Amino acid sequence: MAPARRSWLVAALAVAAAALLPFARPLLAGESLYFRDLGLIFFPLRKLALDGLAHGFVTWWNPYVHEGAPLPIPAVSYPFDLLQLLAPTEAGISASLILHLPLAALAFLALGRSLGLSPAAAAGGAIVYALGGFGLSTVNTYIYVQALAWAPVVVLALGRATARGRARDVGLAALATAVLVSTTAAEFGLQAMLLGVALGLPLARLPRCWPGDGAATAGPALLHGLLRAGIALALAAALAAPILATFRAQLEGTERGAGFATEVVLAHSIHPLSWLQALVAGFYFDPYDVANKYWGQNFFSRGFPYFLSLYLGPLALGLAAGALAIRGASFALPLRGLRLRLAILVPLAAIAALGSYAGLVPLVEAVPALRAFRYPQKLYYTIHLGASLLAGLGLEAVGRGARRPLLAVAGLGAALAALPLLPAAWPAGVAWFARGFFPSGLGAQGVADALRFMLVDGAAGGAMALVAALAALALRASGRMALVAGLLPALLGADLLRAGAGLNATVTPAFFRLSPEATALASALRTGGLRVFTCDVPGSAAYRAFRREHRGRHELATFALLRESLTPNYNVDARVPTALSLDLTMMVPGARVTSPQEALCSDPGALLPRLAAAGVGHVLALDPLTHPALVGVARVPLPALPGLALGVYRLEPAPAPLVELEGGRLLAVEERPGRLVARVEASGPARLVVRQAWARGWRAVVDGAPAEVSLHAGRHLAVAVAAGAREVRLEYAPPGLPAATAAGLAAALAVALLLSRRKAG
Numbered sequence: 001m002a003p004a005r006r007s008w009l010v011a012a013l014a015v016a017a018a019a020l021l022p023f024a025r026p027l028l029a030g031e032s033l034y035f036r037d038l039g040l041i042f043f044p045l046r047k048l049a050l051d052g053l054a055h056g057f058v059t060w061w062n063p064y065v066h067e068g069a070p071l072p073i074p075a076v077s078y079p080f081d082l083l084q085l086l087a088p089t090e091a092g093i094s095a096s097l098i099l100h101l102p103l104a105a106l107a108f109l110a111l112g113r114s115l116g117l118s119p120a121a122a123a124g125g126a127i128v129y130a131l132g133g134f135g136l137s138t139v140n141t142y143i144y145v146q147a148l149a150w151a152p153v154v155v156l157a158l159g160r161a162t163a164r165g166r167a168r169d170v171g172l173a174a175l176a177t178a179v180l181v182s183t184t185a186a187e188f189g190l191q192a193m194l195l196g197v198a199l200g201l202p203l204a205r206l207p208r209c210w211p212g213d214g215a216a217t218a219g220p221a222l223l224h225g226l227l228r229a230g231i232a233l234a235l236a237a238a239l240a241a242p243i244l245a246t247f248r249a250q251l252e253g254t255e256r257g258a259g260f261a262t263e264v265v266l267a268h269s270i271h272p273l274s275w276l277q278a279l280v281a282g283f284y285f286d287p288y289d290v291a292n293k294y295w296g297q298n299f300f301s302r303g304f305p306y307f308l309s310l311y312l313g314p315l316a317l318g319l320a321a322g323a324l325a326i327r328g329a330s331f332a333l334p335l336r337g338l339r340l341r342l343a344i345l346v347p348l349a350a351i352a353a354l355g356s357y358a359g360l361v362p363l364v365e366a367v368p369a370l371r372a373f374r375y376p377q378k379l380y381y382t383i384h385l386g387a388s389l390l391a392g393l394g395l396e397a398v399g400r401g402a403r404r405p406l407l408a409v410a411g412l413g414a415a416l417a418a419l420p421l422l423p424a425a426w427p428a429g430v431a432w433f434a435r436g437f438f439p440s441g442l443g444a445q446g447v448a449d450a451l452r453f454m455l456v457d458g459a460a461g462g463a464m465a466l467v468a469a470l471a472a473l474a475l476r477a478s479g480r481m482a483l484v485a486g487l488l489p490a491l492l493g494a495d496l497l498r499a500g501a502g503l504n505a506t507v508t509p510a511f512f513r514l515s516p517e518a519t520a521l522a523s524a525l526r527t528g529g530l531r532v533f534t535c536d537v538p539g540s541a542a543y544r545a546f547r548r549e550h551r552g553r554h555e556l557a558t559f560a561l562l563r564e565s566l567t568p569n570y571n572v573d574a575r576v577p578t579a580l581s582l583d584l585t586m587m588v589p590g591a592r593v594t595s596p597q598e599a600l601c602s603d604p605g606a607l608l609p610r611l612a613a614a615g616v617g618h619v620l621a622l623d624p625l626t627h628p629a630l631v632g633v634a635r636v637p638l639p640a641l642p643g644l645a646l647g648v649y650r651l652e653p654a655p656a657p658l659v660e661l662e663g664g665r666l667l668a669v670e671e672r673p674g675r676l677v678a679r680v681e682a683s684g685p686a687r688l689v690v691r692q693a694w695a696r697g698w699r700a701v702v703d704g705a706p707a708e709v710s711l712h713a714g715r716h717l718a719v720a721v722a723a724g725a726r727e728v729r730l731e732y733a734p735p736g737l738p739a740a741t742a743a744g745l746a747a748a749l750a751v752a753l754l755l756s757r758r759k760a761g
Helices: 003-029 037-054 080-085 090-098 101-115 119-131 135-139 143-163 165-183 186-200 220-239 241-251 272-278 315-326 331-355 363-367 367-370 378-400 403-418 419-423 427-437 441-477 479-502 515-527 542-550 555-564 605-612 737-758
Strands: 529-534 616-621 630-637 645-651 659-672 675-690 699-704 705-707 710-712 716-723 722-731
Touching: 003 090, 003 101, 003 119, 003 479, 037 080, 037 090, 037 135, 037 378, 080 090, 090 101, 101 119, 101 135, 101 143, 101 378, 119 135, 119 378, 119 479, 135 143, 135 241, 135 378, 135 479, 143 165, 143 186, 143 220, 143 378, 143 403, 165 186, 165 220, 165 241, 165 737, 186 220, 186 331, 220 241, 220 515, 220 737, 315 331, 315 378, 315 441, 363 367, 378 403, 378 479, 378 710, 403 419, 403 441, 419 441, 419 515, 427 441, 441 479, 441 616, 515 529, 515 616, 515 630, 515 645, 542 555, 605 616, 605 645, 659 716, 699 716, 716 722
Parallel strands: 529 616
Antiparallel strands: 616 645, 630 645, 659 675, 675 716, 675 722, 699 705, 699 722, 710 716
16 A cells, blocks of 8 residues: 555544544443433434334324424435434434544545645544534534534535536535535535635635645636536535425424524524633533533523534644744645635634624624524534634644744643633632622532632643643654654544543433333323323422432433423323423424413413313423312322422313314224324214314325315314215325425436546546
8 A cells, every 4th residue: 555545544544533532432332322402302303203214104294292293303314314223222323423423534534635734634633623622512413413524525525616627526516515405404504515615716816725726717717616616506405405395394384484583593602702612621611511510601591502612722723823823835835725715714704603792683684594594603613624624734834844833832731721820820800700700609619619620621721732832842853753743633632532522421221211100101191192281390390499409410310300201302202292392493383382481381271271272181290280170180200300290180171182073983093103094984074183283295185085184273184074984094295395306316317427427627
């Protein structure tokens, strides 16, 4: 094997192995991720979809929440999700997500190689990309870790297609972009597309980023580059048309479909102080016990930040700063073009990521298109990718003999290493900071402990950077540059592992199992044939008391409580249908959700008519409920949560059944998610009422002939039935799916033709 290939192979093996290190033990032990939306939303819905695929059908509809709703995570979308069929459990799904981190590292390595970085420099940037706090945080957000893996591929493919005139490059860009779109991580996808085009465009005043593409020219070359990018993106959209059609169907009548309110769009804006988290991993919490040792409440209106960590570390940031500070002649021409473009793109992304703190409220209100997206913190992706590339450029410069990146690392490292001295050196300033920064409920001792942790954690990262810089300078002085090329990426990985290996907590499979008591309750509720409503658990007085009593060790207990109380979407695994819960996805029409105040059940009388109309037969609550229409039938103890019990109340009079024939007899019903077959006997003209939420996409067939699905009571399904014995079939599929599938097949043929033109110019 040629030495150059061997170097790239070693780099690939190294970065892939490094990306797996935070998860080596959980993977070997068969443990599962669970934190935040993974356990509450993604795992139950993915398991529902996988169960359908295992039985030979695609699940488009979730009948277990909000009186039924389109499945917000399409069963068939991102092609690599199909591998989850090999292990359709929480642990199996977790493994599929974790494996995207080495894929992300390898994708970045390929991008670095394409841009002209050396193996060591590209490997260092790949380690920052995969193991940086932002990269590790995406694992807890499911679709975003998938997008993290594919975004560098899109930047590479789309950049080359924009920069060059080859048909094959356009086809590859379309294919890669379609895969990224299939993750449905829209904000990451758009950033990757913009970055690819921005890095590939031939601009007269900026050198090109890709080696071998010739000198940049204005005019026609720019137009041709934009045309190639436009063709690639149009083909990608056509390839992904079935997924886009599915997603469009999910948005009809929802807050997300109408466009978010400005405060929702700009929620999770990056607070200016949060930039310090890029240097100090423990700025807002203990990275090894995020839920229980968290003191960032003052800066995040929705509790935790959307992405837990923004950490890059003084070593990575010092290398990136050094890459920007050295003379352009230190790099080959394409790398100079890359550096100049990143110097423009990263600051622009940083300003936009500040959101409301950058005064972007008028812009969001003036541009309706911006209301389709939310959370400026997602724009940190561009910063994260840019910083990773700049760190790679810093390593490249060090490999070419430059000192400035190492001096920048040493300066940052020394400043951070001295942080524990700050309280003694500037007591008044530290006291002022502590008063404004830490939440008032933390207490004096809690503030002291948190401040000490923050300073020591920052000093640990600083000391590692300082040691790395001094060692590299010493090796450089002795001419041992090969050791420098291996040392700096290794220490980058060590620092990022130190700061982020605890961000993604795991649990054993038993964590997701209902207790025998909750299992028996779920079975009884299913037998009742009606829906259930669970009063908001975190807002209950019983839960607040439990949390005070178990302060500092409540995290797992809280998840267990949500599961045992059948709080949506935990109820999906138990197959107990619910109605009128909080809308966690903003993809449910407002008539089928409760406000946070209603969810508390503090005024049962106002809520009961809505519950009855939604087919709710039982209400579950931790706090006692008092109302004549609510009859207490059980008090279910929760073994994993000593002292807590779940009250079960029956609604009287009982609401109408979820399936009934008005004007005849219902003989038999067979149901699966999104499909119902009813055999009926009508004494005359009758109507089959199915209390599933109405949506475009429901189709009916009566005795083999298409029939109209009408709206019943403003929210449910009804089908007219003639006299006699009849068979009624109802089935849901996203509207527009056949036409979208045809468009996707046509685009696939066009892409195949482009890819076959290997020698095309």
